[in-house]
Amino acid sequence: MCGLVAYRAVLVAAVGLMPKAPAGAGARTVAGLISVAVIAWVFRYLARTMGELGRAAAQNPWDSNTLEWVALTPAPHGNFGPALPVVRRGPYEYSVPDESADWAPQTKPLSARAAAASH
Numbered sequence: 704m705c706g707l708v709a710y711r712a713v714l715v716a717a718v719g720l721m722p723k724a725p726a727g728a729g730a731r732t733v734a735g736l737i738s739v740a741v742i743a744w745v746f747r748y749l750a751r752t753m754g755e756l757g758r759a760a761a762q763n764p765w766d767s768n769t770l771e772w773v774a775l776t777p778a779p780h781g782n783f784g785p786a787l788p789v790v791r792r793g794p795y796e797y798s799v800p801d802e803s804a805d806w807a808p809q810t811k812p813l814s815a816r817a818a819a820a821s822h
Contacts, residue, residue, distance in 0.1 A: 766806040
C-alpha cells in the first residue's frame with residue numbers, strides 16, 4: 704500500500720499527472736440521483752392511489768371449501784371465536800351431486816336431497 708501512495712506522490716510532484724474521473728462520471732451521478740427520485744415518487748404515488756382506490760375483498764372471494772375462509776377478519780382469539788365450526792365434509796369435495804350450487808363449504812349442511820345422493 705505504501706508503494707502506491709509513494710508512486711502517486713511522485714507522479715503528482717514530478718510530472719503533474721493526477722488521476723482523473725472517467726468522462727461523464729458527473730452526468731452518471733446526476734442521472735442516478737434523478738432515477739432514484741423518480742422511482743421513489745412513482746412508488747409513493749402508486750401506494751397512495753392503491754390505498755385510496757382499493758376496496759375490501761369479500762370474506763371468501765374464491766368460494767373455497769376449506770376452513771380458513773370461515774374465520775373472521777381480523778381473526779378473533781382462537782381464530783374462530785367462541786364456537787368452533789362443525790366440519791361436515793372434506794375440504795376438496797366440489798360439485799356435490801344434487802346440490803344447487805357448485806360450491807359447498809365444509810361448514811354448510813347439505814340439502815336433504817344432496818345428502819341422500821352422496822351416501
